[in-house]
Amino acid sequence: MxxxxxxxxxxxxxxxxxxxxxxxxWAHGGAAGTDTDQCKFELEKDHWLHYTAYEPGSFPSEEFCASIPKLDEKILLVFDYQDQRYRGHAVEFEVTKEPEGTRVFFLPAAKHKSGTVELVLPNGVKEAGKYLIHISLVPDKGEKLDAHMSFSAGGGAATAKTxxxxxxxxxxxxxxxxxxxxxxxxxxxxxxxxxxxx
Structure with missing residues (x-):
């Protein structure tokens, strides 16, 4: 027995x-499939961009998404096209402080043939609170497409889930x-x- x-x-x-x-x-924060990935933008139906945030000065091996722990420190935002089609289109990036809408970073529309875009905010962000990442697809013809994703900054030292x-x-x-x-x-x-x- x-x-x-x-x-x-x-x-x-x-x-x-x-x-x-x-x-x-374990994929995408412990949930199966990319449909639950909280670090992505849908520019068009079923066409995605994935993003990861880093603060290499204090957290060299940590990845962040919705919450960035420190202020006044270099932030690296890395965007990966999950769709080949965007490599041939111009894409514009902007980061604003909310709810004021104050611009803290802007990258004019450009084509990124490698499929990866790195935005460097050399001094990070100055104020704790909510920020919005605006991504705009600027096609040669047709309307400009916009997507948005928010993150918070200045929540203090945090250890990533990973x-x-x-x-x-x-x-x-x-x-x-x-x-x-x-x-x-x-x-x-x-x-x-x-x-x-x-």
């Missing part, structure tokens, strides 16, 4: 472990290696899990 519970516990434990390593679970995820993954990896390599530890884990699920 204990052996059956132990096997059930092992299967449950290994099933949960497999979920942890699922790429679709960093927490990496810490959790490292701890889980060490735990799992201990589980696989130590018979005594494995037995204790199996017994504990069997008690929990019974």
């Amino acid at each position: 204990i052996m059956i519970k132990s096997n059930k516990a092992k299967k449950t434990f290994l099933g949960l472990s497999a979920l942890l390593f699922s790429a679709s679970l 960093t927490y995820a990496l810490y959790a993954l490292g701890i889980f990896g060490a735990f799992f290696m201990g589980y696989l390599s130590s018979a005594g530890f494995k037995r204790k884990v199996d017994e504990t899990v069997a008690k929990i699920i019974s």
Whole structure:
């Protein structure tokens, strides 16, 4: 009877472990597919631009999206075209402080053949609060298309979700290696899990 519970516990434990390593679970902030990606703009129906914000001075390996922690520090906004069609169109970028609408950055319309655009705000932003990124597609013919995305700045030092995820993954990896390599530890884990699920 204990052996059956132990096997059930092992299967449950290994099933949960497999979920942890699922790429679709971790993609775009832990949700499957790009439809839940909060760091993207839809310029036209089903045609997207993805963006990532960085503050390399204080957070060299962190990526941000809706919240940038520090003021008065260089901000790098990187936009990646997820659609080849935009490489042939001129795209304009602007960042404004809201609700005033005060312009803090502007990049005139230009074609970006590489599919990646880097906006550098050398001194970051001066005031805490809400900002709006305006992206305008300026086609050779037809109407100008606009998309907007907001972010907040000056919320203080924050650790990105990806960093927490990496810490959790490292701890889980060490735990799992201990589980696989130590018979005594494995037995204790199996017994504990069997008690929990019974």
